[in-house]
Amino acid sequence: MDYVTSPTSCTRDQLKTYQLWFSIADSDGDGRVTGKDALKFFAMSNLPRPELKQVWTFADSKRQGFLDFEEFISAMQLISLAQGGLEITQDTLPRTVQEKHQASSPSHWFGFKSSKKMSLNSVTSIIDGLKKLYLEKLKPLEVTYRFNDFVLPFLTNSDFDAKPMVMLLGQYSTGKTTFIKHLLKTSYPGAHIGPEPTTDKFVVVMSGPDERSIPGNTVAVQADMPYSGLTSFGTAFLSKFECSQMPHSLLDHITFVDTPGVLSGEKQRSQRSYDFTGVTSWFAAKCDLILLLFDPHKLDISDEFRGVIGSLRGHDDKIRVVLNKANQVDHQQLMRVYGALLWSLGKVLNTPEVMRVYIGSFNEKPASEAAISPLGKELFEKEQEDLISDLKDIPKKACARRINEFVKRARAAKIHAYIISHLKKEMPAMMGKAKAQQRLINNLQDEFEKIQMEFRLPAGDFPNVDQFKEILSSHNFDKFEKLKPKMIQAVDDMLGYDIPELLKSFRNPYD
Structure with a gap:
């Protein structure tokens, strides 16, 4: 098979050729070229397997286990390069492929086992x-x-x-909106920046055909958006939620969640008409990265912010701390501020490990143009590069993150089933149900320990006792379901066999 010479852009004739090849390679006709399809079609190039492995690795950059039409074109261009005798590396990629990879690269953004096994026959990707x-x-x-x-x-x-989603959290005027603006190199619809609390809503900044703002009530009922769960927080919250859409190459790969500034006073915090901590916890479960932004002049962690950070427990691997506006203090003050921030975070997070803190100044001006000393400039640039590397990997690790969150959810669902069925079992058959229910709620920690001992479960997987008590108080234990071992076994089979088999089926076909 003779492939078209590597083009920097597709002409109409070339596009027709690619569409023909794509229809031939796509054996199922579902708009995807799977690893099985690729093994057959790519073999016609007569390239050795190691080179075809490289082709697949670069083309399937999101590790989804299939190629869409654009990724298929990238693969064809790479095969063309290899047939021409060039080694397939990042430096020898065609410009169209490089642009596709750079679109998910922050250096570009900143300018620099089971008895009943699941059949995989009808499955075309890991997702x-x-x-x-x-x-x-x-x-x-x-x-x-x-x-x-x-x-x-x-x-x-x-x-x-x-x-993939990135959520920004912090007290007011710590630069959350400016940080997003810095990444996009432009403002987004509805963005407000100022020294006072300007962002009073949760704003989802995502890709769209044109620039527009969509009210929260509308966003929550759209089936093609993953925000229907927010309806549980009521109309009071939805009026403080909106979606900001705009066409942007970065937003084609990542969605940002801008949040209202965390308030410092108890009186101010109590004036919120919705569960701020609950909302942030909901988004934290959905997000791939959570950035906690601090200002050198606002290092005190308020009660509300302490509650918000506490609600992130279980998502520690997603959290990154950014000390923003660090160019507003000199080197000696920066050392003191950095130490004070670590001390404050250590008290709130209650962990022996020291959290990584990125230092920088994310505003309209890059670090090279900011009014800082050469030593500060070098520090900011290195810190910015480290943060960039985290952002750069988000689209590439999105599929792995989906699997990780799915497994965490399955484990949580199993624990929850054990808890609910145990509470049902402890209820009397006839008299004294109300008293028995209240006793179980009051002694919930003891009940948790009984469940842990009976089923040999890790204590760390159990929910927060106080929060669980609060929700339990509005339920009738007598209506709970008994333990159904077959359902538990099905989830165990899924974790022990189905998911590993799924990953095995959609790995690089040339491995």
Whole structure:
């Protein structure tokens, strides 16, 4: 097979050729070239397997286990290079492929085992497999034990298909909106920047055909958006939520969540008409990265901010701390501020490990133009590069993150089923039900320990006792379901066999 010479852009004739090849390679006709398809089609190039492995690695940059039409074109261009005798590396990629990779590269943004096994025959990607596993094995367990009332809403297709999200948290005027603006190199619809609390809403900044702002009530009912779960926070919250859309190459890969500034006074905090901490916890479960922004002049962690950070427990691997506006203090003050911030975070996070703190000044001007000394400039640039490397990997690690969050959810659903069924079992058959229920709520920690001992479960996987008590008080234990071992076994099979088999099926076909 003779491939078209590597083009920097496709002409109409070349595009027709690619479409013909794509239709031939796509054996299922579902708009995707799977690893199985690629093994057959790419073999016609007569290239050795190591080179075809490299082709797949670069083309399937999101590690989804299939190629869409654009990625297929990239693969064809790479094969063309290899047939011409060039080694396939980042430096020898065609410009169109480089642009595709750079679109998810922050250096470009900143300018520099089971008795009943799941059949994989109808599954075309890892995400498709997770959707099928959820509907067949995990959701029945969640529905039976009301997982959505206690822990998290049920998942929809849009939750699986959503782009990676980055959430910014911090007290007012710490530069959250400016940080997003700095990445986009432009403002987004509805953005307000100022020294006072300017962002009074949760704003989702995402890709769209044109610049517009969509009210929260509208966003929450759109089936193609993963925000339907926010309806549980009521109209009071939805009026403080909106979606800001605009066409942008960065937003094609990542969605940003700008949040209202965390308030410092108890009186101010109590004036919120919705559960701010609950909302941030909901977004934290959905996000791929959480940035905590601090200002050198606002290092005190308020009660509300302390509650918000506490609500992030379980998502520690996603959290990054950014000391923003660091150019506003000199070197000696910066050393003191850095130490004070670590001390404050250590008290709030209550962990022996020292958290990584990125130092920088993310505003309209890059570090090279900011009014800082040469030593500060070098420090800021290195710190910025470190933060960039975290952002750069988000789209590439999105699929792995989906799997990780899915497994965490499955473990949480299992624990929840054990708790609910145990509470049901402890209820009397006839008299004294109300007293028995109240006794179980009051001694919930003891009940948790009984469940841990009986089923040999890790204590760290259990929910917060106080929060669980609060939700339990509005439920009738007598209506809970008994333990259904077959459902538990189905989830165990999913974790022990189906997911590993899914990953094995959609790895690089040339491995």
